[in-house]
Every structure is written in structure tokens, then in C-alpha cells.
Amino acid sequence: MQRALEFVPPLSAAQPSLGWQTLIDLHDCETPHLDDVTWVRAAMLEAAVRAEATIVGERFHRFEPHGISGIVMIGESHLAVHIWPERKFAAIDVFTCNSALKTKAAAAYLTNMFAATCAKTLCFKRGEDTGEAVTDSATVPPGVVAMGPETGAGCDELYIDTDTESEGHWFVSRGTIAQRQTAFQKAEIVDLAAYGKALVLDGDMQSFESDEYMYHEALVQPAMCLHAAPRRVLIIGGGEGAVAREVLKHRSVERAVMVDIDGEVVALAREHLAGWHCGAFDDPRLSLIVGDGHAFVQSATEQFDVVVIDLVSSFDGGPAEALYTRDFYRCLKSRLSPGGVLVIQSMECHAGTWRDHARVRNNLAGLFAHMRSYQLFVPSYGCPWGFVIVSDEADPQAALPSAIDGVIEARGLREGLRFYDGRTHQGLFALPKDLRLLLGAA
Numbered sequence: 001m002q003r004a005l006e007f008v009p010p011l012s013a014a015q016p017s018l019g020w021q022t023l024i025d026l027h028d029c030e031t032p033h034l035d036d037v038t039w040v041r042a043a044m045l046e047a048a049v050r051a052e053a054t055i056v057g058e059r060f061h062r063f064e065p066h067g068i069s070g071i072v073m074i075g076e077s078h079l080a081v082h083i084w085p086e087r088k089f090a091a092i093d094v095f096t097c098n099s100a101l102k103t104k105a106a107a108a109y110l111t112n113m114f115a116a117t118c119a120k121t122l123c124f125k126r127g128e129d130t131g132e133a134v135t136d137s138a139t140v141p142p143g144v145v146a147m148g149p150e151t152g153a154g155c156d157e158l159y160i161d162t163d164t165e166s167e168g169h170w171f172v173s174r175g176t177i178a179q180r181q182t183a184f185q186k187a188e189i190v191d192l193a194a195y196g197k198a199l200v201l202d203g204d205m206q207s208f209e210s211d212e213y214m215y216h217e218a219l220v221q222p223a224m225c226l227h228a229a230p231r232r233v234l235i236i237g238g239g240e241g242a243v244a245r246e247v248l249k250h251r252s253v254e255r256a257v258m259v260d261i262d263g264e265v266v267a268l269a270r271e272h273l274a275g276w277h278c279g280a281f282d283d284p285r286l287s288l289i290v291g292d293g294h295a296f297v298q299s300a301t302e303q304f305d306v307v308v309i310d311l312v313s314s315f316d317g318g319p320a321e322a323l324y325t326r327d328f329y330r331c332l333k334s335r336l337s338p339g340g341v342l343v344i345q346s347m348e349c350h351a352g353t354w355r356d357h358a359r360v361r362n363n364l365a366g367l368f369a370h371m372r373s374y375q376l377f378v379p380s381y382g383c384p385w386g387f388v389i390v391s392d393e394a395d396p397q398a399a400l401p402s403a404i405d406g407v408i409e410a411r412g413l414r415e416g417l418r419f420y421d422g423r424t425h426q427g428l429f430a431l432p433k434d435l436r437l438l439l440g441a442a
């Protein structure tokens with residue numbers, strides 16, 4: 001971003017800005033409609049509606065062999081787009097003289113519609129006259145409030161996690177710490193203004209610095225505390241190392257095997273996510289295997305007291321697909337020692353979004369004497385997250401808070417747990433009525 005080359009001194013002191021410009025770069029747009037002028041026109045018009053702008057005109061044009069330009073004129077100025085379908089890239093700009101316009105809503109809508117993996121926004125004021133002299137043409141102009149990471153200091157981009165075609169979650173990002181295309185997925189570590197660092201795989205948020213402890217304690221500790229003496233533990237996935245951290249808090253554990261398919265994700269976590277693994281990768285009790293969890297379970301002969309599955313959420317495609325099947329769970333059961341406990345991260349789970357969770361339950365149905373769902377609200381996920389726990393030994397939901405607290409005390413874990421205790425355990429298993437009905441859970 002360059003300053004104007006010529007500086008015209010202000011006629012009078014400090015004039016307020018006249019307008020707000022937002023530039024939105026949408027990268028890796030996965031929508032199949034990028035070169036469809038009718039679809040793009042409809043999306044831009046809807047974005048103007050979502051911004052609560054007054055539409056006064058529009059013009060869209062498709063170029064040969066490909067590419068679209070278009071503009072929606074609004075009473076408050078314009079929304080414009082230029083698309084390079086061959087680059088899966090769309091450059092959008094919104095200019096408005098009315099600060100009340102919902103530009104962020106329009107940006108979030110377009111990011112979602114275009115199915116962009118990465119959205120970078122730059123917002124700045126126009127026409128503002130601060131009365132200050134311009135001395136350095138290389139510095140950032142006054143009024144820049146949000147910038148993409150490539151512009152250096154003061155980074156502030158919008159990071160969008162697209163949950164479904166009609167819903168997403170945007171985060172203000174302070175920049176990208178690391179980014180890698182591995183053999184299996186696109187891995188990024190971003191720094192978010194609200195939640196600190198976050199691991200993102202193929203555009204899906206995995207865990208966040210500020211509240212990963214809630215998720216990881218909830219995933220691991222019920223299974224570990226329900227087992228009388230967990231000595232051998234299998235972890236499948238869990239690339240951040242936080243599942244291993246939670247497992248290794250138990251002194252009874254003699255051996256933990258962690259199988260993650262992506263050595264590059266583990267390497268990124270080792271380097272950048274120390275707050276997650278807390279040195280777990282260097283604990284001599286941990287054996288890290290870089291490989292496919294499915295292949296490992298099929299060929300393993302070892303028995304485990306507790307198995308924790310922390311995989312990317314994916315039923316349809318992706319490296320974890322085969323690990324959400326009934327065949328896999330059947331095979332896994334043969335690797336559990338008598339009295340063993342298996343717990344699985346089982347996706348967003350509430351009365352609006354419960355089908356993926358139900359699929360995990362259906363694939364496990366009847367394989368174990370006890371199957372329970374539990375959930376917690378994770379602030380950074382913006383929704384309740386579900387887990388399925390199974391065992392032939394004891395009903396996980398029936399464990400009394402006093403019994404859980406007794407285990408925590410006896411194992412010297414009280415100081416080391418921030419989220420989980422007996423009352424938390426009871427709360428996790430208290431599913432609301434609507435969800436119980438949908439899942440057919442007692």
C-alpha cells in the first residue's frame with residue numbers, strides 16, 4: 001500500500017473521513033461457479049443486501065476465455081468484483097460512505113459462498129484529513145486498520161472457518177506463523193486476536209491456544225479416570241501432542257503409542273505449539289509412530305487399556321475416512337484389553353448439528369456393553385463439541401463425582417487439571433433433552 005505521491009496540504013485542520021474502503025482477497029475459492037456470471041451476480045447482489053446497502057444498479061461481464069468483472073452500485077457507493085477462475089481467486093472491493101453498513105457480513109457471506117480457503121481483508125478510511133504532514137512515502141497511510149500478513153507489522157486478516165455451505169466462523173488473525181502443504185493436508189498455524197495460536201488443517205480449525213485445555217482434558221480424562229489402572233494407551237491422531245500430554249499426566253502409564261499419519265504436522269506442533277505438547281514428545285514413555293492409524297490397528301498385536309481417537313473430522317474423503325467406519329471400530333475392539341475404554345472425538349454436536357456424531361454412534365452400536373455421548377461448549381469452536389465413549393466394564397455416565405474426584409486425588413492430578421473434575425464429569429454427560437431424543441440416547 002503506497003501513499004499518494006503528491007501531498008496537498010489541508011485547507012483546514014482535521015476533517016473526518018468520508019468513506020470506508022474494504023479490499024477482500026479470496027484465495028483458493030472452491031466453488032464450481034467462479035466462471036458463472038449469473039451465479040456471481042446473484043452472490044454480489046445478495047452480499048449488498050446482507051450489508052444492508054441500497055442497491056441502485058449493477059453490471060456484470062464475463063470475459064473470454066474466462067474471468068468475470070462486475071459492480072453493484074449502491075446508494076452508499078459500490079461493491080465490485082474481479083475473478084480469475086484459473087487462479088481460483090477473487091478480488092472484491094467495497095466502498096461505502098456510510099459506516100453503519102455491514103461490510104463484514106457481506107465479506108463473510110462472499111467468503112462462504114466462494115468457499116475461499118483464505119480471506120485477506122484490508123480496510124481503510126478515505127478522505128480523512130488529519131492535518132498531519134506526509135514525510136515518508138513508504139510508510140503505511142493513516143487510517144489503515146486491517147492488513148494482510150504479507151504487509152508486515154500490524155497484520156490483521158479475516159480467517160474464515162467454513163463449517164457448512166450456509167455457515168462459517170470468522171476470526172481476526174494477526175498473521176500466519178507457519179504454513180505447509182504436506183502430503184496429506186494443508187497445515188497452518190495462525191495467530192488469532194481472540195484465541196491466540198490455532199492449528200488449521202485444510203481450512204478446518206483444530207484447536208486453539210486459549211481453550212485447547214478444555215477440549216483435550218474433556219477428550220482424554222474421562223476415559224483415563226474411568227479405567228482402574230491405565231498402563232498402555234493408544235492415541236490415534238492428536239498431532240498437536242496435547243492428547244499425549246493429558247495421557248502422560250497419569251503416572252500409571254508405562255507406554256503410550258501415538259500414531260499420526262502426518263509427520264510434518266507433528267514437526268510443526270513440536271516447533272510452534274509447545275503450550276500444547278508441553279514436552280510430551282520427549283517423554284520416554286511415548287512412542288511416536290508416523291503412519292496411518294488404520295494400518296497400525298490392523299497389524300498391531302499389542303493390547304491397550306485406553307484408546308483415544310483424535311482425528312480430523314471427515315466422513316467423506318480425507319486421510320481419516322477409513323477410521324470412522326464400523327469395520328475399524330470392530331478391529332480396534334480386538335486391540336483393547338479386558339475392561340478397556342475407547343473414546344472418540346465425534347464432531348460438533350447439538351440439536352442443529354448432530355448427524356455426524358450420530359454416524360459415529362451408529363458405527364459403534366452394539367459393539368460394547370456401554371456407549372455414551374458427552375459434550376462440552378468450546379468457546380473458540382463457537383458450539384458444543386461431542387465425544388463418544390465406549391466400554392464393556394462400567395457405564396461412564398454412572399460414575400459419581402466423588403468417585404472421579406477420588407481417582408484424581410489418588411493419582412495426584414488435582415493441580416494438573418484445569419477443566420476436569422468430578423462435577424465437570426457429571427456436567428459433560430448431562431446432554432440436553434432435544435439432543436438425547438435425536439441421538440436416541442438414554
Ligand code: SAM
Pocket residue numbers: 199205206207236237238239240259260261262265291292293294310311312313319320321323345
Ligand atoms: N481436534 C481435532 C479436530 O477438531 O478435528 C483433531 C485434531 S488432530 C490435529 C487431527 C490429526 O489427525 C492430525 O494431526 C492428522 O495428521 C491426523 N490424522 C488424519 N488422518 C489420520 C490417519 N489416517 N491416521 C492417523 N492420523 C491421522
